[in-house]
Amino acid sequence: MKKRAWLSRAAAGSVVLALGLSLAACGGSSSGSGGSGTFKVLVYGDASNKVETQIVDTFNKTSKVKAVLQTIPGADYQQKLQTIINTKQAPDVFFNWGGGSIAPFVKAGLLMPLDDFIAKDPGLKSNFLPSVFNSAVVDGKSYGIPMRGTQPVLLFNNQKVLQDAGLTAPKTWDDLLNAVKVLKAKHITPIALGGGDQWPTLMWYEYMYDRIAGPGLFEKAMGGDKSAWDSADSRKALAQLKQLVDAGAFGSNFDSVKYTDGGSVALVAQAKAGFELMGSWYYSQQQQDNPDFAKTGLGYTAFPTVTGGTGDPNDVVGNTNNFYSVLKKTKYPDAVAQFLKLQYSDEFVKAQMAIGNLPTTTNTQNFLDTSASPAYSKFQYDLVKAAPSFQLSWDQAYPQTASQAMHTAVQEFFDGKTDADGFIKAMQALPTS
Numbered sequence: 001m002k003k004r005a006w007l008s009r010a011a012a013g014s015v016v017l018a019l020g021l022s023l024a025a026c027g028g029s030s031s032g033s034g035g036s037g038t039f040k041v042l043v044y045g046d047a048s049n050k051v052e053t054q055i056v057d058t059f060n061k062t063s064k065v066k067a068v069l070q071t072i073p074g075a076d077y078q079q080k081l082q083t084i085i086n087t088k089q090a091p092d093v094f095f096n097w098g099g100g101s102i103a104p105f106v107k108a109g110l111l112m113p114l115d116d117f118i119a120k121d122p123g124l125k126s127n128f129l130p131s132v133f134n135s136a137v138v139d140g141k142s143y144g145i146p147m148r149g150t151q152p153v154l155l156f157n158n159q160k161v162l163q164d165a166g167l168t169a170p171k172t173w174d175d176l177l178n179a180v181k182v183l184k185a186k187h188i189t190p191i192a193l194g195g196g197d198q199w200p201t202l203m204w205y206e207y208m209y210d211r212i213a214g215p216g217l218f219e220k221a222m223g224g225d226k227s228a229w230d231s232a233d234s235r236k237a238l239a240q241l242k243q244l245v246d247a248g249a250f251g252s253n254f255d256s257v258k259y260t261d262g263g264s265v266a267l268v269a270q271a272k273a274g275f276e277l278m279g280s281w282y283y284s285q286q287q288q289d290n291p292d293f294a295k296t297g298l299g300y301t302a303f304p305t306v307t308g309g310t311g312d313p314n315d316v317v318g319n320t321n322n323f324y325s326v327l328k329k330t331k332y333p334d335a336v337a338q339f340l341k342l343q344y345s346d347e348f349v350k351a352q353m354a355i356g357n358l359p360t361t362t363n364t365q366n367f368l369d370t371s372a373s374p375a376y377s378k379f380q381y382d383l384v385k386a387a388p389s390f391q392l393s394w395d396q397a398y399p400q401t402a403s404q405a406m407h408t409a410v411q412e413f414f415d416g417k418t419d420a421d422g423f424i425k426a427m428q429a430l431p432t433s
Contacts, residue, residue, distance in 0.1 A: 038066045039332045041339070042081070042091035044322075045071035047288040048148055048281065051351045055342050065335035067093075075197065075260035078400065085327075086110060092330040093339070097396040098136035098144050098323045103433075104399060105325070106138045112328040113141040117337045124337075127344035132360040135392065136323045144323030145340045149357035151279040151319040152384055153203050157299040161188060161274045169301040173211075173240070176304050180249045183274045189251040192273035194259030198407035199395060201414055203277050204241060206317040206394055211306035212237040215315065215389040222397055226428040233310075238413065238420045240306065245414055255415065262289055269293040277303070279318050280380055283356035287372060294356075300376065302383060315389040319396060321360050353377060358384075402430040 043052050049071055056069045070091065072080045078101075084090050085105060096102050105111050118124045125133055128146045136144025157169055162179075165186055170176040180190040194200040209217060213233035220228040228234065244250075257263045259278065262285075267273040269290035276282065286294040305313040324343065326336055342348055344361045352359045353371040358380045371377035384390065395403045409426035412418040418426070 037064065037332075038068050039092035039330060039336060039339075040068050040070055041093045041324075042070050042072065043095040044077045045073045046281070047284040048352075048355060048357065051148075051348070051355060051357075054351050055348055058347060059339050059342055063335055063338060065332045067335075067339055073260070075258070078403070082400065090327055090329075092332065093324050093326050093336055095147070096136075096144065096323050096325055097319055097393070098321070099392055099396050100399045100402075101396050102136065102143055102323075102325055103138055104401070106141075106143055110327060110329075111143050112326040112330070112333070113143060114145065114326065114340075115142055117333075117340065118142060121337065121341060123344060124340060127361050127363070129360045129362065131390070132321045135320045136325070144325045145343055146321040146360050147324050147343045148322040149280070149352050149359045150321055150380070150384055151281055152316040152380060152387075152390070153207065153277060153279050153303070153318040154282070154300045154380075154383075155275055155277050155303055156268065156282050157275045157301070158268050158271055158273070158293075159297055159299040161271050162299070165274070167274075169299060170304045171301075173304050173306045177244070177247060179274065180244070180247050184248050188271070189267060189273040190275065191249045192257070192264040192267040192276040193250040193254040194257050194264040195250070195254035195411060195414065196256055196258040196263075197260050198411050199393075200259050200264070200278065202394060202407065202410050203279075203317070204244070205237070205410060206391060207277070207303045208237045208241055208306070209234070210315050210317055210389070210391055211303070211311045211313070212240070212309040214309075214311040215391050218391060218394070218397075221427070222432055224432050229424045229427040234424065235420055238423060241413070242420075245416075250414075255411065265289055269297075280356070280358065283373065283376055287355060295373075300379065312388050314386050315391065316383060316387045317391040317393065319393055320390055399431055399433065402432075406430060 041056065043049060052069055056067045060066045081094065086108070102111065114124065124145055125142065132146055132150065136142065155169070161183070162168060165182050167179050167182060170179055183190040217228050217231065217233055257267070259265065264276055265285055266289070268276050269286060283294060283298065286298055324340060330336055346363070349359045349361055349364060349367050350370055353367050356372050356376055358364065358377055365381070368374055368377050368381060395406055398406060405426060409418070409423050413423040
């Protein structure tokens with residue numbers, strides 16, 4: 001269980017490379033970790049890259065060894081990282097989700113423990129919330145420094161669509177089912193879903209399982225108790241999800257829609273859908289793609305309560321944060337250490353707040369009013385502060401070798417290609433280590 005306790009609280013410039021599908025694009029030519037005075041920083045390509053560009057620029061103004069920022073489009077990030085991590089094209093520093101996303105790299109001896117960095121600069125640990133920082137501790141050693149911000153999954157909405165339909169943001173599961181019925185009757189897709197990416201669909205399972213059973217069921221499953229997936233609570237959660245799908249909540253072509261190409265995002269912004277369940281980065285995506293809508297039309301709320309469930313309605317699911325990890329073979333560890341220090345700087349915090357992200361530094365509370373949307377930042381802050389459990393996304397908690405099979409099971413159950421027994425069997429077959 002992820003417990004939260006908020007404390008009161010190219011050289012001479014960045015080179016951003018949009019990496020395509022070819023491996024040749026991943027490394028460039030002479031700017032790798034073996035190049036002359038440069039180290040590579042690889043990040044997930046999305047709307048948050050403007051902050052990473054800014055921080056790299058700041059670093060390069062004073063450092064003799066320069067950081068080179070590279071991005072891989074979000075839809076391809078994990079697969080590409082897996083492909084290059086043990087090659088000459090590997091970055092020196094790379095974006096990840098902590099937990100199961102880096103455990104295989106640690107086991108393979110590819111990552112540098114950051115404890116020596118922390119011994120020299122205790123702020124690399126003490127300036128972050130402990131519950132977040134510990135998400136990248138593997139076998140007692142630190143392998144990640146938090147970057148970006150905490151990412152609870154929220155239920156977003158188009159406020160005008162709801163108002164025109166006489167609806168308000170749903171507080172209960174029954175409210176949501178009623179909203180689906182009303183919006184469907186108005187020929188509006190009730191809930192946008194980037195099913196083509198598969199991982200957005202997983203968010204519905206994560207919340208439903210938590211609301212029905214609390215975090216204990218998933219913790220048991222992660223601990224190797226496969227019977228958790230075949231429990232009464234598991235089957236109840238699946239029945240509730242099937243009820244939502246069968247009600248037409250997501251329309252009929254959600255598998256042809258993606259979040260990563262902006263498809264589902266546009267449906268909500270263009271009033272073609274009422275809701276979308278997505279991580280808190282959704283604000284920065286709408287801010288980039290549809291700035292007027294982000295400013296005046298985007299609504300958000302916590303996931304609804306579910307009658308009869310034993311999970312705490314204040315629980316949240318999502319990603320505790322993203323992290324920078326360092327490859328052991330980097331030739332510039334001292335420069336990398338200095339770069340990592342910027343992830344708790346005031347500049348970093350204010351830049352993240354400007355795009356709606358909520359950093360997990362101990363000084364975050366000081367800058368809430370500087371956010372692009374102070375109300376949105378305070379909503380997130382209070383939500384996470386009050387959460388007794390913050391459950392890490394399933395596909396980040398499990399080893400990355402389990403991701404594809406998990407995503408397939410999730411998609412096929414929503415598609416009706418498999419039933420509860422099939423889903424349960426697929427989840428029981430996943431490796432937990």
